[in-house]
Amino acid sequence: MNFRVGAVVFSNNEVLGQGFNFFSCWNESNRRVSVHAEMHSISGLRHDVVRNTEMVVVRINKRNEPKNCNPCPKCMKMLARKGIRKVYCPQENGDIKVFYP
């Protein structure tokens, strides 16, 4: 993997879950299926625990340098469904982009 992505879901300064991106399996067309950090970070958490929380998503390259990141449309949909209010994504220029799923 050229990039690693990590996600932390939190509420009121309490960390509820954390996750990272990884390849989980091969599909029928012989393509690798990846689990995204956003999905991984909330897996196993009850719906009422995840509701009204916030998340930080960080993407780094092989040299551990922060790279621009945006949650993909699939994750944004899933985050909206789960009731996550805000997603913070640090960018390579030091800015923090905020998304409202």
Ligand SMILES: [Zn+2]
């Ligand atoms: Zn995604």
